[in-house]
Amino acid sequence: MSAKILSPQHTxxxxxxxxxHAFCTSDAxxxxxxxxxxxxxxxxxxxxxxxxxxxxxxSRVETSLGTLPGPGKVWxxxxxxxxxxxxxxxxxxxxxxxxxxxxxxKLEKDPNAEVKVRPYTGKPTFIDQIFTSLGTVTTGFLIAxxxxxxxxxxxxxxxxxxxxxxxxxxxxxxxxPLAWLPIVTMVVSAVYVSDDPMFAKSFVTxxxxxxxxxxxxxxxxxxxxxxxxxxDLINVSRVLRLGWFTKTVKIVLPxxxxxxxxxxxxxxxxxxxxxxxxxxxxQNPGLGKFVWDEFQNGSSDSLARIMVAVLxxxxxxxxxxxxxxxxxxxxxxxxxxxxx
Amino acid sequence: MSTYLSLExxxxxxxxxxxxxxxxxxxxxxxxxxxxxxxIGHSGCGKSTVLNIVAGLLQATTGGVVxxxxxxxxxxxxxxxxxxxxxxxxWLTVYDNVRxxxxxxxxxxxxxxxxxxxxxxxxxxxxxxxxxxRRPSEISGGMKxxxxxxxxxxxxxxxxxxxxxxxxxxxLTRTHMQDSLMEIQAELNNTxxxxxxxxDEAVLLSDRIVMMSNGPNATVGEILHIELERPRNRLELAxxxxxxxxxxxxxxFLHERHAQPDVPxxxxxxKPQEPTPAPVSVAQETPVIEKPTQGxxxxxxxx
Numbered sequence: 268m269s270a271k272i273l274s275p276q277h278t279x280x281x282x283x284x285x286x287x288h289a290f291c292t293s294d295a296x297x298x299x300x301x302x303x304x305x306x307x308x309x310x311x312x313x314x315x316x317x318x319x320x321x322x323x324x325x326s327r328v329e330t331s332l333g334t335l336p337g338p339g340k341v342w343x344x345x346x347x348x349x350x351x352x353x354x355x356x357x358x359x360x361x362x363x364x365x366x367x368x369x370x371x372x373k374l375e376k377d378p379n380a381e382v383k384v385r386p387y388t389g390k391p392t393f394i395d396q397i398f399t400s401l402g403t404v405t406t407g408f409l410i411a412x413x414x415x416x417x418x419x420x421x422x423x424x425x426x427x428x429x430x431x432x433x434x435x436x437x438x439x440x441x442x443x444p445l446a447w448l449p450i451v452t453m454v455v456s457a458v459y460v461s462d463d464p465m466f467a468k469s470f471v472t473x474x475x476x477x478x479x480x481x482x483x484x485x486x487x488x489x490x491x492x493x494x495x496x497x498x499d500l501i502n503v504s505r506v507l508r509l510g511w512f513t514k515t516v517k518i519v520l521p522x523x524x525x526x527x528x529x530x531x532x533x534x535x536x537x538x539x540x541x542x543x544x545x546x547x548x549x550q551n552p553g554l555g556k557f558v559w560d561e562f563q564n565g566s567s568d569s570l571a572r573i574m575v576a577v578l579x580x581x582x583x584x585x586x587x588x589x590x591x592x593x594x595x596x597x598x599x600x601x602x603x604x605x606x607x
Numbered sequence: 608m609s610t611y612l613s614l615e616x617x618x619x620x621x622x623x624x625x626x627x628x629x630x631x632x633x634x635x636x637x638x639x640x641x642x643x644x645x646x647i648g649h650s651g652c653g654k655s656t657v658l659n660i661v662a663g664l665l666q667a668t669t670g671g672v673v674x675x676x677x678x679x680x681x682x683x684x685x686x687x688x689x690x691x692x693x694x695x696x697x698w699l700t701v702y703d704n705v706r707x708x709x710x711x712x713x714x715x716x717x718x719x720x721x722x723x724x725x726x727x728x729x730x731x732x733x734x735x736x737x738x739x740x741r742r743p744s745e746i747s748g749g750m751k752x753x754x755x756x757x758x759x760x761x762x763x764x765x766x767x768x769x770x771x772x773x774x775x776x777x778x779l780t781r782t783h784m785q786d787s788l789m790e791i792q793a794e795l796n797n798t799x800x801x802x803x804x805x806x807d808e809a810v811l812l813s814d815r816i817v818m819m820s821n822g823p824n825a826t827v828g829e830i831l832h833i834e835l836e837r838p839r840n841r842l843e844l845a846x847x848x849x850x851x852x853x854x855x856x857x858x859x860f861l862h863e864r865h866a867q868p869d870v871p872x873x874x875x876x877x878k879p880q881e882p883t884p885a886p887v888s889v890a891q892e893t894p895v896i897e898k899p900t901q902g903x904x905x906x907x908x909x910x
Binding site: 497499500502503505506507508509513517518521522524600 | 688
């Protein structure tokens with residue numbers, strides 16, 4: 268009962284000290300410690316278990332290229348691949364230096380001499396292939412988004428257009444873009460003819476293949492998002508007599524944004540998977556070609572090098588998804604909704 | 608009483624799978640400038656339909672709405688609507704929600720600074736000046752409805768249409784909102800049509816209560832003139848015999864003469880023109896049938 272006589276100030280102080288005390292001693296730390304454990308320790312343990320299983324089981328599988336590589340061998344090849352990249356860069360730098368010296372010497376003798384600057388034509392390294400693949404998937408994805416979002420908005424707003432386009436979308440959606448690949452390749456070689464092409468044909472082919480598989484999820488999700496707008500919000504825009512552009516920008520787009528981003532994330536994930544396959548099949552530069560070349564190469568290190576590529580592909584796919592997630596969170600107006 | 612807004616012979620029929628359904632029939636109502644009208648009636652009697660027709664969101668099958676001598680046939684900011692579930696854009700802040708309406712209505716007539724001030728003025732009017740940067744999800748239901756009212760008022764409408772504006776609020780918040788609305792109404796003297804289910808709310812706020820018969824084929828049943836002095840105070844009125852008499856009148860209409868049928872019957876109800884022992888204050892409006900002339904349509908086409 269004595270607590271009741273305490274002055275408010277006193278009570279406040281006591282509470283503050285209590286809290287500090289509690290924080291220092293146990294409760295809060297224990298709680299955050301448990302959270303930390305859940306967030307770090309458990310996944311780490313699972314990963315360790317996975318590595319042990321991998322190392323133990325892989326060595327038992329005999330193939331014509333030796334046993335399957337364990338984690339150690341894969342790590343070794345990772346370093347080798349990086350070293351190869353550095354060596355190749357040095358070679359390239361040396362090549363350009365020599366070329367420059369040669370040209371300078373030529374010019375010194377005869378200032379009117381025609382000098383040629385040739386690009387270095389070394390084999391693309393693993394790191395180069397990563398960036399090629401990333402560039403291709405980004406291009407294909409962006410083209411798809413630019414096409415798909417407006418189509419989705421129009422389909423969402425007009426029931427007639429939706430009915431008109433729906434069968435086409437439904438039929439093309441389940442088609443694997445790899446089935447398109449031969450057609451795309453032929454069309455690109457027939458149509459994309461230029462003496463000094465800005466992009467390589469193989470790049471255009473891969474990017475279009477990615478585009479073809481990226482547009483469908485975005486179109487469908489955008490349509491669903493736009494057609495699901497609260498009818499009262501449409502009434503608000505009618506009462507305000509908003510023009511169609513203001514209506515689209517101020518009401519339709521923000522309202523459909525969560526669904527549009529869900530579609531974009533799906534698209535990018537599918538696009539990345541398809542790209543690797545397309546590169547393997549069409550021998551277009553990129554990670555897929557790297558995997559295929561290693562397979563054809565058939566050295567005792569090939570399987571480990573392919574495994575490096577597999578892990579890198581997975582990791583990049585994960586990073587792409589995270590990047591989209593962050594973008595989605597940044598543009599989402601509903602901060603309370605959990606997006607994962 | 609000069610007529611400002613006039614509902615003339617309004618009827619609306621919706622096609623359904625079972626054939627056409629006439630929801631409203633021969634709705635006639637004349638409203639003077641600055642009048643506060645409540646529409647009351649059972650659920651499904653077509654109150655909202657009447658409001659949506661005045662708003663222009665629905666087109667009447669027969670008859671029409673004439674506002675200041677021109678016919679109404681599309682939605683517009685001169686008939687601002689306060690929706691039951693506030694309908695604020697969830698991705699815009701309180702300020703931006705009102706500003707969107709202000710920019711749309713006064714974009715050409717007011718300068719940027721004037722529009723800013725006008726937005727703030729209207730938010731102050733509903734006592735929401737403290738939460739300009741909050742989003743609708745961060746404020747309470749009552750506050751959202753205040754912002755909805757501010758947005759409607761900011762359009763400087765000729766008629767303010769309110770579709771059960773406080774229906775979704777708890778009763779304490781509702782009384783606050785009603786008091787606020789009376790304050791605003793005393794200051795601005797808008798022409799208002801409000802739908803309500805709440806008998807007290809109707810008697811407290813209105814100049815006239817329009818009681819609607821049950822649907823289908825619903826129409827204006829009776830009109831009750833509320834001749835209570837303004838400003839009205841709910842506490843003083845609680846024991847006021849006149850106030851309680853009005854309340855009783857509305858209750859009798861709703862629960863005696865037009866009790867909600869347990870089973871919705873397909874056959875149209877008899878026209879509710881039963882002779883009622885008319886109390887002093889209950890005026891039976893004789894509907895004046897007046898077809899909008901061609902001239903009205905022309906005015907609209909030009910404007």
